[in-house]
Amino acid sequence: MRCPYCLFGESFVVDSRESNGSIRRRRECQKCSKRFTTYEKMVFDLFVVKKDGRSEPFDRKKLHGGVLRAFEKRPISEEEINSLVDAIESRIRQHKGREISTKIIGDIVMRQLKKMDGVAYMRFASVYKDFTDVHAFTQEINALEKRGK
Numbered sequence: 001m002r003c004p005y006c007l008f009g010e011s012f013v014v015d016s017r018e019s020n021g022s023i024r025r026r027r028e029c030q031k032c033s034k035r036f037t038t039y040e041k042m043v044f045d046l047f048v049v050k051k052d053g054r055s056e057p058f059d060r061k062k063l064h065g066g067v068l069r070a071f072e073k074r075p076i077s078e079e080e081i082n083s084l085v086d087a088i089e090s091r092i093r094q095h096k097g098r099e100i101s102t103k104i105i106g107d108i109v110m111r112q113l114k115k116m117d118g119v120a121y122m123r124f125a126s127v128y129k130d131f132t133d134v135h136a137f138t139q140e141i142n143a144l145e146k147r148g149k
């Protein structure tokens with residue numbers, strides 16, 4: 001989404017609300033700090049393919065819910081959660097094609113969480129990643145502890 005004033009490509013979402021099948025987003029340019037509004041039509045342009053092969057339209061609310069659960073009782077504001085979900089969603093939407101697997105989505109989410117909060121990352125990972133391999137799980141924890149998180 002380009003800033004209409006300076007054409008910079010990155011913006012923060014300050015507010016977003018849904019109405020009549022479209023999403024109104026209030027954005028703030030990361031470069032010139034001017035604010036503008038965008039309207040996005042809600043179309044099911046992206047499908048999430050689950051492990052069992054079934055697919056369903058990508059649902060931002062589900063993503064948001066998953067991220068919220070991971071950050072439960074962690075020191076983070078609602079605004080930070082929203083911009084994190086935005087960042088994750090835009091990465092998901094950069095994926096080529098109309099379908100994306102839950103595994104790839106999980107990887108994208110984990111990559112973002114890892115950078116922000118070790119605890120939230122581990123919570124998310126324990127739900128979405130099958131740590132059937134105990135060794136891999138231990139390695140993840142060790143790596144986190146080494147970084148002091």
Ligand SMILES: [Zn+2]
Nearest residue numbers: 003006029032
């Ligand atoms: Zn701008």
